[in-house]
Amino acid sequence: MDQNQNRAVCLIPHYNNPDGVVRSLASFGRDEQVDVLVVDDGSTRAPIDERAARDAFVAQGALRFLHLPQNRGIEHALNSGLSWIESRGYELIARLDCGDTNVPDRIARQVAYLDAHPQVMLLGGAASMVDQSGAEQFVLRHPAAHAEIVRAMRRNSAFIHPAVMFRAAALARTGHYPLNAPAAEDYALFWSFVQHFEVANLPDVIIHYELDPDGISLSKRQRQIKSRLALQWQHKDASPAAWLGMARSAVLLVLPYQLIFKLKSQLRRGKAT
Structure with missing residues (x-):
């Protein structure tokens, strides 16, 4: 491990979304002790503007870029990032997606929790779900304790993928993101974590997650639900x-995404009032 690098690194995959990268990088607080690795998955239409990205990143750490020669999908991009991170001896790995943003002390909060709970290997948190103008639509929270998380995993992922931080050492047991769960690679990896280790969620909002109901194609959504069903059957x-x-996932296969999005937003806003 390089003496000048931080204990924690945040992995951000990128594909043709340079403005999203800049927004995400600008959200790291000035006092955050974290390095960032942006993995570009073969962007050609809208590559990263590295100068703008470096200007946006003001945290106490290094910003690095890994450019993949061709687009192979997010699972390959994430796994390329994990291999790069493991080879450099980082202790903690956080995730963030392009366009999503951190609360300014997100990294410090998660590091402090993991330091106080050495048995926990994967830590998530709550997210403020915002529309494309930045207005909050609802807050998504998952169960905090391990046993409740395991029960919730039967229904769907009990973690918000871009809000997690995990210990790099755990990957020796879980492996990287599976390639046989298209569009549900995070759910598959999280199942491996809950089977082998203790996990937890912070109740605090630690990221702002951008909702785009028109950005998820029907084909991708169906692949995701089919992968989820396969994982639910497996576990x-x-x-x-x-x-x-499993019954819920089967129903979701035949309902339009826009309807589900509206229903979820209304239900969660109702719970918050």
């Missing part, structure tokens, strides 16, 4: 939660 037990989770 099923005799509990009602397991079978209800």
Whole structure:
């Protein structure tokens, strides 16, 4: 491990979204002790503006770029980033997606929690779900404790992918993001974490997650739900939660995404009032 590098690094995959990269990098607070690796997945239409990215990043750490020669999908981009990170001996790996933003002390909060709870190997947090103008639509929180998270995983992922931080050492047991769960690679990896280690979620909002109901194509959504169903079947037990989770996924396959988006937003806004 380089003596000048931080303990934590944040992995951000990028594909043709240079403005999103700049917004994400600008959200790291000035006092955050974190390095950042941006993995470009073969962008050609809108490559990263590295000068603008470096100007936006003001945290106490190094910003690095890994340019892949061709576009192979987010799973390959994330795994290329993980291999790069592991080879340099980082202790903690955070995630963020292009366009999503951190609260200014997000990294410090997660590092402090993991230092105080050495048995926890994966830590998530809550997200403020915002529209494309930045207006909050609702707050998404998942269960905080391990046992509740395992039960929630029967229904769907109990972690918000760009809000997680995990220990690099755990990857020796879990492996990298699986390539056989298209559009649900995070759910697959998180199942491996909950099977092998203790996990947790912070109740605090630590990221702002940009919602784009028109940005998810029907084909990608169907692949995601089919992958989720396969993972739910693989990890099923005799509990009602397991079978209800699979039934829910089957129903979602036939409902339009825009309808689900509106219903979720209304229900969660109602809970917040």
